[in-house]
Amino acid sequence: MLASVDPPEVQLAFDHTWRVPYRWVSDPDGSRLARPLDAWDQDASIFRPVVVAVGPDGGEVFRERSRDFTDRPDDEPILTAVERLGLPALPEPGPWTLDGVDPRPSERAFTPASFIPYFRAIKFNTLALSERMVDERDRDEVLTENTMAISFLDAFDAWRAEHPPRGQ
Known part of the structure; x- marks a missing residue:
């Protein structure tokens, strides 16, 4: 799952453009995920990139919070942590639609x-x-x-x- 401050229609447009195999959560003020994950950049009112991998028991198996919007974690440590769980691969989800929501690309996307x-x-x-x-x-x-x-x-x-x- 991915989360951003963008509204669902912008997230849906991003998904249609990039065809990512994830679903999105809209968290415009950071209260649902960003702040609880200590990933809210108060000055910019945006998420700091954060990756949290959670195992089937609900325990964290990986967490890395970036310093700012340009800082991104490398894939390898994340994939290693997830692969250690030994879980079967999930099927890639089909096209994403939201009832009553039309895609609206962001000008900054x-x-x-x-x-x-x-x-x-x-x-x-x-x-x-x-x-x-x-x-x-x-x-x-x-x-x-x-x-x-x-x-x-x-x-x-x-x-x-x-x-x-x-x-x-």
């Missing part, structure tokens, strides 16, 4: 066409900035962001291979 230039810019800018950093800790932070951008671009290539544009 990534589209597949905008994804690559955005993350390429992050990739090359962070690489250039890392060369200017004097402090090693700052350089490591910038290079971590660079690694994330490369990971997103690689994942997008895989996604694109599995999801050709509709009508092709």
Whole structure:
């Protein structure tokens, strides 16, 4: 399950664009999930990215809360924690619809066409900035962001291979 501050119609549009195998929860003020998970960014009024994996007994098997909206956890530790549970894979859900809700894309949402230039810019800018950093800790932070951008671009290539544009 995914959660965001966006209303259901925006989440539905995102799902129709990206065809993610998850369902969404709308939490506009952070009271339902973000605040209880200590993932609410008060200044920006948005979620900080947080991943929580819960086992069948209700216990957490993984949790990582990002520092800000650009910080994302790597997939491997999450997948390792979930795979340790030894559960069978769930079938991918079918198309998502909500009674009485029509998709309405957000003006700030990534589209597949905008994804690559955005993350390429992050990739090359962070690489250039890392060369200017004097402090090693700052350089490591910038290079971590660079690694994330490369990971997103690689994942997008895989996604694109599995999801050709509709009508092709």
